[in-house]
Amino acid sequence: MRNSNVLKNxxxxxxxxxxxVYLGERVFEGAREFIKLLKENQKEFLxxxxxxxxNSEEYYLKLLNMGFEITRQNVFTSGQAMGIYINTIHKKEKPPRVYVVGTSSLKRELKSMGIFVVDSPNYNIDYLIVGFDTTLTYKKLLDACELIxxxxxxxxxxxxLVCPLDGGRYIPDCGSICYLLEIATKKKPVFVGKPSSIMVDxxxxxxxxxxxxxxxxxxRLYTDIKMAKDSGMVAILVLSGETKMEDVEASSLKPDLIYSSIMDLYYDMKLSFGG
Structure with a gap:
């Protein structure tokens, strides 16, 4: 089946x-046009x-300032998914009480969803939540180990494991922080974001x-593509970030479609709509 037919469905x-879509403050060519094309053809997107x-509000404002014509409902984060998941599994009458190894933005996201966030382990805490924490301290790691x-x-x-930066650089992401805690405590976390089926559901x-x-x-093969393949979705890889073609060739995870960038995907999408 031609790529254009897959995309149209x-x-x-x-x-x-x-x-x-971007690296740092640099929007990739074709990204804004791709979103505009989806809207013109009544296709939903997140x-x-x-x-x-x-948090979702910060991402919404960033994308808006970058020139994307979107609403708040077009943005969804792993923080929001975490909030929905906790509120789903929490069976107690009182709101869930959590300790967060994460940024103030993640804490605000969770608070906005009715979750009680505490900054000390000296409480009856229902859940430990670890995120991509650019404000990580050793004290937070000690607290997390104690709670586990x-x-x-x-x-x-x-x-x-890493978050890409412009210029080909990377910094440790949530997975790396969790790996540190896993080695220290012999306990593995439940991941809510990609590639988890929790996020898909x-x-x-x-x-x-x-x-x-x-x-x-x-x-990314191990998050974006894995989630799509495991869940029966269409997996589309762009080679503008972490994954290179040699990584695809060496991996058992094979995307359904591969593009060098979102610009090439945009051109294929136009073709699928007869443009």
Whole structure:
């Protein structure tokens, strides 16, 4: 089947941000045009990021300032997914009480969803949440180890090992922080963000779209592409971020479609709509 036919049959497009739509403050060519094309053809889309260091409002404003014509409902973060997941599994009458190894933005996101965030382990805490913490301190790591030792459920926003920066640089992401804690405590977290089926279930229910009619566009094999392949979605890889073609050749994870950038995807999308 031609690429254009595959794309035309998609009802919901999920777009990763870092490495897919932009790097730092640099928007990739074709990204704004791609979103405009989706809107013109009544296709739903979500900017879906594992990066929990910022909340959904911050991402919305950033994308708006970058020239994307979107609403707040077009943005969904692993922080929001975490909030929905906790509120789903929490069975106590009182609001869930959590300790967060994460940024103030992640804490605000969770608070906005009715979750009680505390800054000390000296409480009866329901869940430990670890995110991509650009304000990480050793004290937070000590607190996290203590909570895990006490048997507090260990949850994490995403397994990404690194976050890409402009210029080909990377910094440790949530997955690396969790790996440190896992080695120290012998306990693994439950990841809520990509590639977890938890994230897929939340989005599918939220948007009322069957998984087979959803496409995931991203630059990482072990999160974006794995989630799509495991869930029966269309997996679209762009080579503008972390993954290179040699990585694809060496991996058992094979995307359904591969593009050098979102610009090339945009051209194929235009073709699918007869443009």
């Amino acid at each position: 998609i009802d919901l497009f999920l777009l990763d941000l870092d490495g897919t 900017f879906l990021t594992n990066n929990s260091s910022k 030792r006490r048997g507090v459920p260990f949850l994490a926003t995403n397994p990404d 939340i989005i599918s229910n939220l948007k009322k779209v069957d998984r087979k009619r959803i496409a995931m566009i991203g630059d």
